[in-house]
Amino acid sequence: VGFLDARINDEKIPLKYGVLGQETTGPGGFMKAQRTIPVLLDICKDMERWCPNGWLINFTNPAGIVTEAITRHSAIRTIGICSGANSMMMDIAKAYGVQKSDVYARIIGLNHLIFADQIFLKGEDYTDDFIEKLAEGSANNSLKNIPDIGFSARFARALHMYPISYLKYYFLTREMTDAALRDANTKGTRGEQTREIEQRLFTLYQDPHLAHKPKELEQRGGAWYSDTACSIISAIYNDKKEIHVVNVPNRGTTPDLPDHVTLETNAMIDRNGAHPLAYGRLPVKIRGLIQSVKAYEELTVEAAVTGNYDTALLALSVNPLVPSAAAAEQILNEYLEVNHRYLPQYAKRKDAQ
Template identity: 50%
Template sequence: MKNKGLKIVTIGGGSSYTPEIIEGFINRYKELPVRELWLVDIEEGRHKLETVGGLAKRMVKKAGLDCEVILTMDRKKALKGADFVTTQFRVGLLAARIRDEKIPLKYGCIGQETTGAGGFAKAQRTIPVILDICKDMEELCPDAWLINFTNPSGIITEAVLKHTNIKCIGLCNVPILMQMAAAKALDVSKDEVFVHFVGLNHLVWGRNIYYNGKDVTAKVVDALIDDLEYGVKNIPDNEWLKEQLKDLNMLPCPYHRYFYHTDEMLDEEKKAAETEGTRGEVVKKVEEELFELYENPNLNIKPKQLELRGGQYYSDAACSLINAIYNDQRIVMPVNTRNNGAITDLPNDVVIETSCLITKHGAMPLNVGMVEAKIRGLLQVVKAYEELTIKAAITGDYNTAVQALIMNPLVTSSKVAKKILDDIIKENIEYLPQFKTYYKENLKN
């Protein structure tokens, strides 16, 4: 690998995030010699791939790198002999995301693309596709690492690790934003702060925060109570309950608002859906503006406006992770990987999001042990939901699917779960091969 340079494949290459991953590889080129970067997409995404691919080529040319950017719809051709594969695709495109947000809202439940019933729907569409990609990888690049930031990242990563032979690590930008918030609270740089992250993707806590050899968790939590600006683009920024944070004495992630402030978040979503639109509808407009920028033949850098898209730092984290594996850097990063006993309250074979030592062998989670009761219950319930969600996606068993939704804390009742599931299947059937028999026999008419 080190002699010939690297072949990296990005599936979902027409994503608006692609300029960030290109910038990440450019910035690390001396230590991460990418010779071939293949951007792969599907026919429906051809225009976006050609647009963002043109920008990628201009960025590489401006940097003066010996790196070829190749655009293709032929996934198998791209994967042959790859060293690393990154995944950033959205099955059903933004139209499916908007459905994921609207269906639960119809029944008085949180409508969000990665958590709750919306996240379930996205997982059902995505798992068959990621397993198909992994089947190709097992044939064409069996030694390659799969770096996944297709959401829901933890669920997708667990499906890969449980049902394929591919080496896979999942990524999320939320821990990066949390570390930045902790650093802001302490008025120091991000790299001076160490956060021990514990939990699941979009349900992760900063359990211990260290600066200058001292545990400063309480100080960061106090700053959050005192109205530290803290959130992500796609989540309304309402206030945390001070008494709860004091007792928690951990840094919650922005997605905890859906579980801790469910009523308020639901009200926010309903109001938004009736005015500016769901987050997916807003993102659609932002993407249209971004691609207008990308089409400018004189643009040869990542535009600042990409930060408005939300999800920034995903791609840069992927570059850092690839660099750490390739160069055996032995650094600590928060990633999604197999538990392997790190959190003793969860099964060994499930995927968790936690701080890990990154070596050429992959991610080795730092020991956590048992977690406190104040986070254990929610952690275990959401993990059980995730396990059932993966089982439903693999088997296409309707009863398992409805059980998964009932298990999810953001779905209000079993009858509501069934109504949501039926709508998900009816409105996504072209992307749900596992449920086609059930659909024909029970829902088609």
């Protein structure tokens, strides 16, 4: 909703106030959710009328927040997916020269905030070995759309989990914000870079003789989405009882989050949907961050559905990537101004002056 121009605003506005601007995390993810959730819920209303027994396989970003909105405000069955966990397992497979099917990683967290705390190759525990590879820098831990800033070896060993690249925004906030500011002032924000890549791709696609995958496509990001979606659809339709990493309601997976909220974790997929595997208590080293971001996500869903200004302000204020309530208010006011045509739910809002 709003296309790349809206995404670019999502990125640039927070940077004016020294706050990280990113598509799915922090203020950028909040604003994308405000535009997107009402549209997805409208689609769900159509599904409730025309195909009430259908499945909505969602990978619209921010995937976890959007999926939570659907599960809480719609009767439609849904599973949220993301390519992030698949990319992590591909990186593990590459590090050992094996197939992705040989890899099992136990995943826990939220969308774009997941940790692998157990890594198995062909049934053998390689967790310690892979963490050492991360610490030494011999294993990859970076997505194409995220600045390649690494954790120190000391931190990698201390955490002793495999974190998705997006966690750099939380553990290296200052460094990642500085990198985003440098990029914005030189080669452009990620949204601006993506717009340029897409323009080149659309030009190439006009050639009816194009017979190869353009190299520009590798720069676009989002690899493995098609594989992930088709695997989930096949597992449901064919009742495969396969294990996939998906976004689903907690439902007792961990007692450290409410049952109704969406998390991202391993789940068994069959004709009845996704059944998350029991995890237990979250390790204290990641518990606080996950709970804090989940509070932000719950408020974000509520704000998107109600259009309540105060709820929106609180959502941004409790986000760990927003340093102050004052910055949250400045960002929110500017966001609402430039996005007003996409936000009918806020039409009757009263600004706090």
